[in-house]
Amino acid sequence: GQQLNQSPQSMFIQEGEDVSMNCTSSSIFNTWLWYKQDPGEGPVLLIALYKAGELTSNGRLTAQFGITRKDSFLNISASIPSDVGIYFCAGLSGGSNYKLTFGKGTLLTVNP
Amino acid sequence: EAGVVQSPRYKIIEKKQPVAFWCNPISGHNTLYWYRQNLGQGPELLIRYENEEAVDDSQLPKDRFSAERLKGVDSTLKIQPAELGDSAVYLCASSLDQGVMSSPLHFGNGTRLTVT
Numbered sequence: 464g465q466q467l468n469q470s471p472q473s474m475f476i477q478e479g480e481d482v483s484m485n486c487t488s489s490s491i492f493n494t495w496l497w498y499k500q501d502p503g504e505g506p507v508l509l510i511a512l513y514k515a516g517e518l519t520s521n522g523r524l525t526a527q528f529g530i531t532r533k534d535s536f537l538n539i540s541a542s543i544p545s546d547v548g549i550y551f552c553a554g555l556s557g558g559s560n561y562k563l564t565f566g567k568g569t570l571l572t573v574n575p
Numbered sequence: 576e577a578g579v580v581q582s583p584r585y586k587i588i589e590k591k592q593p594v595a596f597w598c599n600p601i602s603g604h605n606t607l608y609w610y611r612q613n614l615g616q617g618p619e620l621l622i623r624y625e626n627e628e629a630v631d632d633s634q635l636p637k638d639r640f641s642a643e644r645l646k647g648v649d650s651t652l653k654i655q656p657a658e659l660g661d662s663a664v665y666l667c668a669s670s671l672d673q674g675v676m677s678s679p680l681h682f683g684n685g686t687r688l689t690v691t
Contacts, residue, residue, distance in 0.1 A: 467617075496679070505579070505666050505682030506618065551617050562631065563680065565617025 469566030492554035495535040579683035593655035600669030
């Protein structure tokens with residue numbers, strides 16, 4: 464099946480620093496999504512990307528849909544303590560089976 | 576609007592026992608999903624419903640897992656009998672329709688199952 468390689472697996476940063484994480488795949492996706500999951504809660508959608516090359520921002524978050532449609536990155540600028548959590552990328556392939564494939568997540572720790 | 580509601584939040588059972596999870600999607604959402612999330616992994620789809628019809632259950636281990644969404648609203652996921660490897664968080668999600676481009680998935684907070 465389709466697999467997403469998400470990196471890094473974990474990050475420890477100081478408050479105020481910028482963060483970058485990415486996902487790559489051997490398969491083409493039509494949509495890339497980035498989710499954040501806090502402990503004991505379900506994933507919450509942060510950003511959705513629908514076109515190759517698309518760059519989208521949501522506050523301090525910026526994500527891009529790679530030109531090859533096989534990768535995406537998420538940047539967080541000026542990190543704050545509440546950015547702590549697990550960030551998942553997810554890819555969606557088209558056709559009649561709308562199956563979302565998730566990466567394994569990046570655990571972000573922000574030291575105040 | 577109220578989010579996706581799941582119950583129970585936690586469940587601890589002994590292996591070989593049955594267990595059931597319940598999900599109430601966001602009002603008006605036609606598509607309902609059950610995902611399983613193992614520790615340190617991303618969610619993996621088990622089954623997807625369009626109204627009351629299961630349109631994708633290819634990832635559901637049918638020998639022990641079953642699901643239903645009789646009236647096209649709330650849904651239950653059952654495991655019988657449970658095995659040690661079933662320990663995971665079971666997430667329910669819903670969307671207006673199956674097309675993510677028009678409606679993203681909204682997840683519930685999940686049921687954390689521990690099988691001893």
